[in-house]
Amino acid sequence: MMESRKIQESQYARSLIEACLDPLVTINTGGKITDMNHALAGITGLSRKNLTGTDFFDIFTEPPKAREVYNEIFTKGFIADTPLTLLNKNGAPTRVLFNGSVFKDEGGKESGVVLVARNIDGQKWAMELGLANDELAFQNTEKKKRAAELILANKELAFQNNEKSKRAAELVLANKELAFQNDEKEKRAAELRIANYARSLIEASHDPLVTISIEGKITDMNEALANITGLTRKDLTGTDFFDYFTQPQKAREVYQEVFAKGSVADLPLTLRHKKGKLTDVLFNGSVYKDDRGNVLGVVIVARDVTAQKLLSNYSRSLIEASNDPLVTISIQGKIMDMNKAQVDITGVAREKLTGTDFFDYFTEPEKARRVYLDVFANESITDCPLTFRHVNGKLTDVLFNGSVYKDDRGKVLGAVVVARDITEQKRISTELTEAMVFAELATGIAEEAKIKAESATLLAENAVKAKQQFLSNMSHEIRTPMNAIIGFTKVLLKTDLSTRQKEYLTAIKMSGDALIVLINDILDLAKVDAGKMVFEQIPFKMALSISAMLHLFETKIREKNLELEKEYDVRIPEVLVGDPVRLHQIILNLVSNAVKFTSMGRITVSARLLSEDSETVSIEFAVSDTGIGIEKSKINKIFENFQQATSGTSRLFGGTGLGLAIVKHLVEAQHGSIGVKSKIGEGSTFSFILNFQKTSEQALPETEILELDNEIKNIKVLVVEDIPLNQLLMKTLLDEFEFESDIAGNGKIAIGKLESNSYDIVLMDLQMPEMNGFEATDYIRNKMNSKIPIIALTADVTTVDLAKCRDVGMNDYIAKPVDERLLYTKMIGLVRKSTIIKEFTGSKNDKANRVKCTDMDYLIRRTKSNPALMMEMISLYLEQTPPLIMAMKQGYHDRDWNSLYAAVHKMIPSFSIMGISVDFENMAKKVQEYASTQQLTDGIPDMVLQLEKICVQACEELEIEFNSIKNTNQ
Numbered sequence: 001m002m003e004s005r006k007i008q009e010s011q012y013a014r015s016l017i018e019a020c021l022d023p024l025v026t027i028n029t030g031g032k033i034t035d036m037n038h039a040l041a042g043i044t045g046l047s048r049k050n051l052t053g054t055d056f057f058d059i060f061t062e063p064p065k066a067r068e069v070y071n072e073i074f075t076k077g078f079i080a081d082t083p084l085t086l087l088n089k090n091g092a093p094t095r096v097l098f099n100g101s102v103f104k105d106e107g108g109k110e111s112g113v114v115l116v117a118r119n120i121d122g123q124k125w126a127m128e129l130g131l132a133n134d135e136l137a138f139q140n141t142e143k144k145k146r147a148a149e150l151i152l153a154n155k156e157l158a159f160q161n162n163e164k165s166k167r168a169a170e171l172v173l174a175n176k177e178l179a180f181q182n183d184e185k186e187k188r189a190a191e192l193r194i195a196n197y198a199r200s201l202i203e204a205s206h207d208p209l210v211t212i213s214i215e216g217k218i219t220d221m222n223e224a225l226a227n228i229t230g231l232t233r234k235d236l237t238g239t240d241f242f243d244y245f246t247q248p249q250k251a252r253e254v255y256q257e258v259f260a261k262g263s264v265a266d267l268p269l270t271l272r273h274k275k276g277k278l279t280d281v282l283f284n285g286s287v288y289k290d291d292r293g294n295v296l297g298v299v300i301v302a303r304d305v306t307a308q309k310l311l312s313n314y315s316r317s318l319i320e321a322s323n324d325p326l327v328t329i330s331i332q333g334k335i336m337d338m339n340k341a342q343v344d345i346t347g348v349a350r351e352k353l354t355g356t357d358f359f360d361y362f363t364e365p366e367k368a369r370r371v372y373l374d375v376f377a378n379e380s381i382t383d384c385p386l387t388f389r390h391v392n393g394k395l396t397d398v399l400f401n402g403s404v405y406k407d408d409r410g411k412v413l414g415a416v417v418v419a420r421d422i423t424e425q426k427r428i429s430t431e432l433t434e435a436m437v438f439a440e441l442a443t444g445i446a447e448e449a450k451i452k453a454e455s456a457t458l459l460a461e462n463a464v465k466a467k468q469q470f471l472s473n474m475s476h477e478i479r480t481p482m483n484a485i486i487g488f489t490k491v492l493l494k495t496d497l498s499t500r501q502k503e504y505l506t507a508i509k510m511s512g513d514a515l516i517v518l519i520n521d522i523l524d525l526a527k528v529d530a531g532k533m534v535f536e537q538i539p540f541k542m543a544l545s546i547s548a549m550l551h552l553f554e555t556k557i558r559e560k561n562l563e564l565e566k567e568y569d570v571r572i573p574e575v576l577v578g579d580p581v582r583l584h585q586i587i588l589n590l591v592s593n594a595v596k597f598t599s600m601g602r603i604t605v606s607a608r609l610l611s612e613d614s615e616t617v618s619i620e621f622a623v624s625d626t627g628i629g630i631e632k633s634k635i636n637k638i639f640e641n642f643q644q645a646t647s648g649t650s651r652l653f654g655g656t657g658l659g660l661a662i663v664k665h666l667v668e669a670q671h672g673s674i675g676v677k678s679k680i681g682e683g684s685t686f687s688f689i690l691n692f693q694k695t696s697e698q699a700l701p702e703t704e705i706l707e708l709d710n711e712i713k714n715i716k717v718l719v720v721e722d723i724p725l726n727q728l729l730m731k732t733l734l735d736e737f738e739f740e741s742d743i744a745g746n747g748k749i750a751i752g753k754l755e756s757n758s759y760d761i762v763l764m765d766l767q768m769p770e771m772n773g774f775e776a777t778d779y780i781r782n783k784m785n786s787k788i789p790i791i792a793l794t795a796d797v798t799t800v801d802l803a804k805c806r807d808v809g810m811n812d813y814i815a816k817p818v819d820e821r822l823l824y825t826k827m828i829g830l831v832r833k834s835t836i837i838k839e840f841t842g843s844k845n846d847k848a849n850r851v852k853c854t855d856m857d858y859l860i861r862r863t864k865s866n867p868a869l870m871m872e873m874i875s876l877y878l879e880q881t882p883p884l885i886m887a888m889k890q891g892y893h894d895r896d897w898n899s900l901y902a903a904v905h906k907m908i909p910s911f912s913i914m915g916i917s918v919d920f921e922n923m924a925k926k927v928q929e930y931a932s933t934q935q936l937t938d939g940i941p942d943m944v945l946q947l948e949k950i951c952v953q954a955c956e957e958l959e960i961e962f963n964s965i966k967n968t969n970q
Contacts, residue, residue, distance in 0.1 A: 022206055023086070023096070023117040027056045029110060031070060043119070045089035061085040061093055073100050073113050086117065092409070095120050099206060118206050208271075208281070208302040212241045216255055219297060228304070230274035246270040246278060258285045258298050271302065280306045325388075325398070325419040329358050333372050336414060345398075345419070347391035363387040363395065375402045375415045388419070397423050478519060486512040486817040487729040491736070494852060499960065506964035512817070535670055539697045540580040542607070542619075543568050549584050550605060551909070555872030556595055563602035571609045572619060577693035582666050587621065588864070589659040590686050594625035601626025601683070615694055622687040630678040638676075639664045663688075715739045715831055718759040720750040720776065721793070722768040726816075730763060733820050737827075747776025754780065759788060760831050764810065766794040774808050781809035789830035793818070821857060853950055854957045855915025867965050874962045877910055881955055885948050891931075892944050900940075901931040907951070914958065920950050 023040035025033055033051050041048055044059050056070060057063040062085065069082050078101040086094045100115035208225035210218055218236050226233055229244050245251040247269065254267050263286035271279045285300035325342040327335055335353050343350055346361045359368040364386070371384045380403040388396040402417030489509040493502065550566060557564045587605065594603045603625045610618040630638065638660050667674045667688045678684035717739050719730045727743050734741040742757070744750035748771040750762070762780075766773035773792060780786050792805045792813040805813050812826050856870075863869040884903050891900030904924045911921040923943050930940055 022119065025056065025115050025117075026112055027070065027115065028112045029074075031056050031067070034112060040117075043086055043088070043094055043117075059086055061087050069098060069100075070113065073102060073115075074110065077102055081118075084117075116206060207304070210241065210300050210302075212255065212298045212300065214259075214295065214297060216241050216252070225302075228271055228273065228279055228302075230277075244271055246272050254283055254285075255298065258287060258300070259295065262287055268305075269302075279304055324421065327353075327358065327417055329372065329375075329415045329417065331376065331412065331414060333358050333369070342419075345388050345390065345396055345421075347394075361388060363389050371400055371402075372415070375417065376404060376412065379404050379412075381417075385422075386419070396421055397426050478515070481725075482512055482515065482817050487733065487820075490820060491729075491732050494736070499963070502960055503964035503967050506961065506968065535579040535582055537577050537579065537693070539575050539577050539695050541574055542572060542576050542580075542583075542692075543574070545580050545584070546587065546605070546607065548909070549588060550591070551913070553591055553595055553869070555876050556869060557603070559872065560595070560599065562595070562598060562600070565602055565604040567604060567606035567608075569607055569609045569619075572607060573617060573694055575695055575697065576617065577695045577697075578690070579670070582670070583690070586663050586666050586688065587623065589663045590623040592864075592866075593659060593686075594623050594627065594684075598625040598627035598683070610689065612694075616691050617694060618689060618691050620687055620689045622685055624683065624685040626683040629680040629682055630676070630684055631680060632678075635676055635678060639674075715760045715827070716758065717741045717827070718744060718750060718753060718757075718762045720744045720747060720762060720768070720773065721765045722746055726765075730818075733818070733823070736820075737824055739827075747771030747773060747779070750776055751779055751784070754784065754786065754788070761827055762788055762790045764790050764792055766792055773810075774804065777808045777810055789827075791823075791826055791830070819857065821855065852957060853916055853953050854961075856961060858915050859913060867968070871962060871965055873913065874958045874965075877914060877958060878955055878962070881907070881910070881951050885951055888927075888944060889948065892940055897931040897934055901928055904928050904931070904947075907947070914954055916950065916954055920947060923947060 023043050024037045025040050026035040028034050033054055033056050036048060036051055038048075041051065044051065046059075051059075055063075057066040060066040066084055069079060069084065072082075073079050078099075080099050082098045084096055084098055086096055088094065096117035096119055098115055098117050100113055102110050102113055104110050206224065208222065208228050210221040210225050213219050217238055218241055219238075221233060221236055226236065229236065231244075241255060242248040242251040251269055254264060254269065257267075258264050263284075265284050267283045269281055269283055271281055273279070281302035282305050283300055283302050285298055287295045287298050289295050323341060325339070325345045327338040327342050330336050334355055335358055336355075338350065338353055343353065346353065348361070358372055359365040362368040368386055371381060371386060374381050374384070380401075382401050384400040386398055386400055388398060390396070398419035399422050400417055400419050402415050404412045404415045406412050486509060489505050489512065493505050493509065497505065546568070547566065550564065553564060591603065591605060603623070606622045606624075608620045608622070610620050612618070640661060663686075664674055667690065670690055672688055672690040674686070674688035676684060676686050715737075717734055719727065719734070719741055721727050721730060721743065722745050727745075731741050731743065742753060742759070744753050746768040747764075750764070751771075753759075754762075764773040764777060771779075773794075777790055780788070780790070789812075790810045792810045793816060794813075811830055814823055814826060859870055859873060863873070884907050887903035888900060888907070891897070891903055904927045908921055908924050908928075910916075911918070911924070924947060927940055927943050927947070
């Protein structure tokens with residue numbers, strides 16, 4: 001009986017030692033190694049026989065430091081995470097962290113030390129590479145098998161309820177020769193000594209360790225398991241092993257698999273802490289038996305792999321972040337990993353690519369093989385040309401760049417290669433080559449040598465410069481006279497005119513505005529091509545913004561008997577940061593096309609949240625119609641400049657063919673994507689995806705221009721402009737603002753005037769003879785040390801460098817033709833930022849002299865000077881406003897506050913659309929508030945009267961505008 005128990009306890013001791021996944025060693029008080037597991041033998045390269053009885057300190061790179069650690073254990077009773085470096089018999093170092101504690105005999109005398117070492121080399125290497133090492137418990141398959149076979153179980157649950165002394169006897173490990181005598185006292189003393197040793201072995205494991213009975217009940221565990229579950233040893237003992245996992249059934253299957261196979265290795269499970277925290281682990285386990293071979297239970301060790309999984313996810317994110325095809329290759333040339341771009345360029349699924357030869361996906365496999373070999377021979381390659389072949393036969397020219405990656409000892413593990421698609425570059429290069437050939441033929445044999453010497457890059461740069469110079473000249477030459485034409489037309493429209501004169505001038509203004517819109521479209525394309533398109537990043541309410549823009553189409557939709565539907569995802573945050581103007585431009589173009597090409601059915605505008613994180617959201621916008629549709633062969637063509645689906649489209653439906661080209665450029669310039677699905681006779685769906693920043697800021701209200709307060713009328717302005725016509729226009733505008741103005745023909749004259757006179761602000765043209773605007777501003781700031789506000793004026797909006805304007809000290813910038821409202825706002829903002837600008841009202845009784853209350857600029861911008869849309873919007877206003885005025889007055893008269901509130905609520909949106917001062921919008925909102933709360937009602941009569949008068953005046957002015965547009969377009 002005694003001999004049987006000794007064998008059983010000896011097997012248990014060996015199970016505990018080998019159950020530890022990390023190197024474990026026991027040392028006597030003399031510093032000699034008494035026992036160890038296979039992990040220590042593996043890391044040192046020495047056999048158990050060679051290690052047993054040797055000095056513990058001799059297996060380290062720094063024996064004195066190892067001796068200090070050993071002595072520290074006896075001083076403190078334990079150590080934790082102490083760094084040392086083990087030395088392999090071949091000289092290879094392994095960095096480890098040591099944890100250890102002493103174990104004692106039955107009399108409390110120290111018998112030796114148990115030490116466990118955690119290998120941290122793999123962790124450092126994985127962090128340096130940014131890759132998660134999926135091989136967590138062992139370094140290779142052989143070690144996995146050996147470790148699993150060596151993990152032995154520890155004790156039999158059947159003896160759990162026996163007396164403490166008997167249970168201790170069953171749990172002790174008999175690894176020393178104990179001379180058990182028949183004397184019961186001596187037997188218990190020996191068992192207590194072995195129990196202490198067993199407890200030291202169990203607690204020596206860094207990883208959670210648990211022993212389980214045949215019935216699946218926990219019989220023992222170490223402190224690591226208690227910590228990872230948040231439960232005490234007492235709470236855990238006797239409970240079901242499966243209850244501490246997110247998938248209890250899967251844990252049960254793992255447990256059963258251990259009994260079925262004898263052992264398991266690296267099985268993934270997730271432990272749940274009592275507070276809900278989850279920990280991903282890999283399980284290794286095996287059964288342990290008595291001396292007759294009967295299975296007593298299971299011992300299981302869990303390795304925490306949470307950090308490795310996070311690293312693995314991070315590695316995948318890095319790989320997928322590349323827009324270019326990226327692939328990792330083993331030393332044998334096999335594909336190990338790749339991103340979606342690699343899948344797309346080959347047309348082969350990820351699972352089929354993995355493990356295949358890297359060279360098999362090229363038109364020249366042998367050349368690809370040489371590229372692969374060059375990477376490993378030279379450790380890197382740069383710009384190696386190859387051609388991918390898609391499974392459907394499509395060829396893609398690429399340039400390969402790659403480099404090897406190594407472990408911390410410098411051993412090459414594999415290579416990472418990235419392919420840049422150069423198909424478009426090759427097309428451009430081919431076109432440039434053809435252009436050079438034609439140029440050579442044209443210039444003759446005498447110029448042949450010179451033309452051949454010119455590089456394709458130089459030709460491309462010259463072409464871009466020529467294009468930019470042409471656009472710059474065109475913009476300047478057209479905008480300069482248009483500045484005067486539109487400017488003076490606006491001035492004349494404010495004078496006392498006959499109806500016919502007003503119609504003629506309105507036609508001139510609309511034609512000029514339309515020409516400016518066309519120029520702006522062309523310049524938008526040029527800006528995108530040149531990489532100079534600047535997108536605002538301001539907070540705005542997307543749902544409100546889209547709804548307001550769609551109101552522009554209501555009349556046209558009603559006229560064509562169509563349905564306009566809006567589908568807006570309520571999960572989209574109310575306020576986002578982006579460029580609302582460019583978003584409007586994109587959607588406006590798409591909806592305009594949908595209305596144009598749809599004669600019956602419906603148009604649907606949708607916004608859908610695709611994804612979001614703590615900082616950004618990704619939104620898919622779509623515009624669908626039931627119109628004529630587009631042929632599949634024409635879909636790519638419609639996004640080209642000045643192109644439409646067919647040659648007859650322009651004649652039938654109008655347009656320049658720039659709209660969709662601008663849309664595509666605007667979307668892609670914001671790192672978005674656009675696509676189209678269409679079927680002839682059924683309709684089309686244009687969709688695009690953009691990202692926006694989240695924000696806690698409130699959306700800024702649209703800037704409104706109000707009239708001048710008497711307090712800030714006495715502003716003195718220096719206009720620096722060389723063209724007499726523009727001088728006259730600026731003086732006329734400033735006179736209307738009731739500002740005093742002075743003119744300087746160039747920068748030099750301006751400096752003289754500034755040195756001898758006092759001004760509040762300077763309007764500075766950029767291109768002038770003798771001294772231009774940049775030079776003059778630099779002198780004013782650095783020589784005169786003046787802080788006077790300076791606004792740049794220019795007719796060239798393609799090459800103007802806004803950064804340069806700021807660098808020389810200009811405060812702001814405005815393009816010609818000058819928008820007087822924008823100019824006024826910027827001037828007042830710079831001269832008196834804190835001043836609240838109020839509306840100037842002329843004589844209320846003198847209709848001939850009253851101030852015009854409507855401004856068509858907003859409507860013109862929103863409709864892109866489309867006369868049909870403008871007439872529809874004005875007609876809708878003229879139709880709806882008189883009944884709303886009557887309802888407002890009647891509601892107040894009857895003290896019907898709900899009716900009053902409803903009428904005013906419907907009037908408010910039209911104020912901004914028709915350019916009516918924001919003061920009246922705010923006034924209407926106050927009426928709403930008073931009607932809602934039924935407080936301060938004494939103030940309502942005067943406000944109702946003012947709202948009635950301004951709306952009646954607006955109707956009169958808009959009726960004239962309507963007739964003018966109608967007569968101009970007949």
